[in-house]
Amino acid sequence: xxxxxxxxxxxxxxxxxxxxxxxxxxxxxxxxxxxxxxxxxxxxxxxxxxxxxxxxxxxxxxxxxxxxxxxxxxxxxxxxxxxxxxxxxxxxxxxxxxxxxxxxxxxxxxxxxxxxxxxxxxxxxxxxxxxxxxxxxxxxxxxxxxxxxxxxxxxxxxxxxxxxxxxxxxxxxxxxxxxxxxxxxxxxxxxxxxxxxxxxxxxxxxxxxxxxxxxxxxxxxxxxxxxxxxxxxxxxxxxxxxxxxxxxxxxxxxxxxxxxxxxxxxxxxxxxxxxxxxxxxxxxxxxxxxxxxxxxxxxxxxxxxxxxxxxxxxxxxxxxxxxxxxxxxxxxxxxxxxxxxxxxxxxxx
Amino acid sequence: xxxxxxxxxxxxxxxxxxxxxxxxxxxxxxxxxxxxxxxxxxxxxxxxxxxxxxxxxxxxxxxxxxxxxxxxxxxxxxxxxxxxxxxxxxxxxxxxxxxxxxxxxxxxxxxxxxxxxxxxxxxxxxxxxxxxxxxxxxxxxxxxxxxxxxxxxxxxxxxxxxxxxxxxxxxxxxxxxxxxxxxxxxxxxxxxxxxxxxxxxxxxxxxxxxxxxxxxxxxxxxxxxxxxxxxxxxxxxxxxxxxxxxxxxxxxxxxxxxxxxxxxxxxxxxxxxxxxxxxxxxxxxxxxxxxxxxxxxxxxxxxxxxxxxxxxxxxxxxxxxxxxxxxxxxxxxxxxxx
Numbered sequence: 001x002x003x004x005x006x007x008x009x010x011x012x013x014x015x016x017x018x019x020x021x022x023x024x025x026x027x028x029x030x031x032x033x034x035x036x037x038x039x040x041x042x043x044x045x046x047x048x049x050x051x052x053x054x055x056x057x058x059x060x061x062x063x064x065x066x067x068x069x070x071x072x073x074x075x076x077x078x079x080x081x082x083x084x085x086x087x088x089x090x091x092x093x094x095x096x097x098x099x100x101x102x103x104x105x106x107x108x109x110x111x112x113x114x115x116x117x118x119x120x121x122x123x124x125x126x127x128x129x130x131x132x133x134x135x136x137x138x139x140x141x142x143x144x145x146x147x148x149x150x151x152x153x154x155x156x157x158x159x160x161x162x163x164x165x166x167x168x169x170x171x172x173x174x175x176x177x178x179x180x181x182x183x184x185x186x187x188x189x190x191x192x193x194x195x196x197x198x199x200x201x202x203x204x205x206x207x208x209x210x211x212x213x214x215x216x217x218x219x220x221x222x223x224x225x226x227x228x229x230x231x232x233x234x235x236x237x238x239x240x241x242x243x244x245x246x247x248x249x250x251x252x253x254x255x256x257x258x259x260x261x262x263x264x265x266x267x268x269x270x271x272x273x274x275x276x277x278x279x280x281x282x283x284x285x286x287x288x289x290x291x292x293x294x295x296x297x298x299x300x301x302x303x304x305x306x307x308x309x310x311x312x313x314x315x316x317x318x319x320x321x322x323x324x325x326x327x328x329x330x331x332x333x334x335x336x337x338x339x340x341x342x343x344x345x346x347x348x349x
Numbered sequence: 350x351x352x353x354x355x356x357x358x359x360x361x362x363x364x365x366x367x368x369x370x371x372x373x374x375x376x377x378x379x380x381x382x383x384x385x386x387x388x389x390x391x392x393x394x395x396x397x398x399x400x401x402x403x404x405x406x407x408x409x410x411x412x413x414x415x416x417x418x419x420x421x422x423x424x425x426x427x428x429x430x431x432x433x434x435x436x437x438x439x440x441x442x443x444x445x446x447x448x449x450x451x452x453x454x455x456x457x458x459x460x461x462x463x464x465x466x467x468x469x470x471x472x473x474x475x476x477x478x479x480x481x482x483x484x485x486x487x488x489x490x491x492x493x494x495x496x497x498x499x500x501x502x503x504x505x506x507x508x509x510x511x512x513x514x515x516x517x518x519x520x521x522x523x524x525x526x527x528x529x530x531x532x533x534x535x536x537x538x539x540x541x542x543x544x545x546x547x548x549x550x551x552x553x554x555x556x557x558x559x560x561x562x563x564x565x566x567x568x569x570x571x572x573x574x575x576x577x578x579x580x581x582x583x584x585x586x587x588x589x590x591x592x593x594x595x596x597x598x599x600x601x602x603x604x605x606x607x608x609x610x611x612x613x614x615x616x617x618x619x620x621x622x623x624x625x626x627x628x629x630x631x632x633x634x635x636x637x638x639x640x641x642x643x644x645x646x647x648x649x650x651x652x653x654x655x656x657x658x659x660x661x662x663x664x665x666x667x668x669x670x671x672x673x674x675x676x677x678x679x680x681x682x683x684x685x686x687x
Contacts (some may be wrong), residue, residue: 090658091655096614097608097610098414098417098418098603099414101414102411102652105410106407106410109401109404109406121604121608121610123517123605124604124605127603127604127605128603147517191512191514192513
């Protein structure tokens with residue numbers, strides 16, 4: 001009896017040790033991939049890279065609840081590491097405006113030189129950003145705009161309308177003037193201005209070649225919502241020629257739905273530009289033939305601009321002495337032909 | 350302290366577990382534990398961040414962050430002491446902030462003054478709380494379910510009203526008044542202090558408070574003692590709704606906006622602060638001072654993490670660990686003393 005118990009105990013111990021090892025190794029597995037975004041960002045390779053005055057930058061962004069947002073923070077941190085004269089203070093990513101405001105207040109108390117801020121809600125963060133500007137801190141607003149021009153020195157924005165135009169233009173080029181093609185669209189969160197801009201750009205570009213959006217559904221930027229919206233869309237439209245999906249994170253779900261429905265008669269275009277979508281485009285064995293980039297390096301650019309502004313440098317390739325007030329990033333189309341150029345800067349969703 | 354209990358004409362039967370801040374040694378021991386935890390946190394803050402932590406500006410930053418959660422937590426203390434729970438506080442706050450910043454309300458504010466916005470926020474909060482209370486007390490819906498339904502529908506309604514857009518407050522008088530800092534203290538911190546003092550007084554020095562302990566400890570005994578248990582329950586939820594309205598006004602002043610995304614996750618922060626403060630989730634025992642300390646512990650922790658550049662989700666893990674440790678310690682203390 002006692003040997004039986006003993007054996008059982010030993011068996012349990014082995015199982016326990018194995019389970020523990022699995023958990024520990026599993027937990028480590030992810031963190032070792034953490035460096036993948038380092039290749040996303042680079043120095044300027046100009047005189048601006050020369051070490052100057054020490055710059056302390058505070059950085060705050062929403063919670064990394066999907067791939068693109070996670071990549072934003074990773075790229076910002078990686079960018080700051082490349083410059084020895086930058087000290088970056090990263091606040092915990094949060095979707096709680098009350099907390100994000102207090103993070104900015106802490107940066108003000110710390111008398112940082114610059115704050116790079118991707119607000120959860122641009123309007124809600126305006127007053128505290130204004131306070132920081134009043135305290136003499138350089139504020140760089142990223143992606144979601146404040147509602148006052150006094151609240152930021154420089155704003156870095158993605159081009160949402162341009163994304164729609166790029167996707168629509170790709171469809172027009174590919175259709176080569178053929179009429180009557182069926183175009184479908186899976187949008188992101190429909191009430192957000194950025195989604196409305198993307199859809200507007202898409203519709204405007206399609207109109208130029210006589211096409212229109214025949215079927216449109218909206219998801220919520222998550223894999224789950226993408227799967228749901230796409231399943232419904234595929235039910236509703238028995239034959240599609242072109243499908244534009246606004247967001248590659250929700251695109252994981254969209255592709256799952258397409259696979260489940262055994263559909264492959266159309267060409268799909270993605271949005272945002274995640275690494276797995278680019279790998280699919282490169283492999284050229286799915287319906288995915290292109291994606292439109294919404295740069296996940298916006299905050300990294302914010303870090304670089306903050307450094308230039310504090311050190312009193314200018315953007316070396318412009319004749320202008322001052323750093324511009326606003327930068328709107330381009331939204332290029334990635335296809336099999338140029339995917340190698342962009343895959344380095346893609347984010348893992 | 351129990352002498353005052355006997356003097357209460359409405360309480361001929363001594364309340365079975367009428368122990369709150371008046372639990373004598375027990376509550377002192379518990380609060381002492383929280384104070385020690387807070388002191389340890391402050392020491393950690395001073396060691397790791399030095400003057401950046403121990404400065405007036407930073408203290409005010411902590412208090413401003415604590416104010417919104419704190420006011421709701423005080424209200425939550427009453428509901429939990431009274432044997433209930435409310436998951437809808439964040440949603441009610443969002444609804445109140447949206448309702449108070451619609452074009453209609455703001456137009457009204459332009460003509461009769463910003464008090465209209467404050468009034469509508471408080472009114473919306475109280476009404477939502479009232480609905481919770483009536484559903485629970487008279488509809489016999491379990492608090493968890495009733496407030497879960499309110500959580501979903503209040504935030505949904507907020508999204509409908511605001512069309513999921515952020516509503517910016519135009520009224521300069523409102524932002525100036527609530528953004529002011531009399532004697533160097535931010536106005537919202539003063540409101541937080543006032544609500545805390547009022548909450549302490551109400552729970553520990555009034556018939557209302559004694560009834561709350563009685564209703565939470567043993568509703569049947571409370572009913573036999575002549576307390577209108579159902580009506581009292583409605584009052585408790587309405588009171589919590591009112592504090593949500595106050596918090597909505599505070600967050601409106603902090604963000605100069607109303608939005609259906611305001612107050613996301615607030616219910617968990619408030620319940621966590623109340624529980625580590627020493628209020629029993631099963632009701633009958635509650636402490637406003639404990640809740641205050643609980644709120645301060647969580648906000649100070651957040652602040653220390655921010656100051657030390659700890660950017661990951663480790664803080665969420667730390668919060669979870671603290672809740673478990675606090676509850677385990679409380680059980681030990683309670684077991685030893687009783």
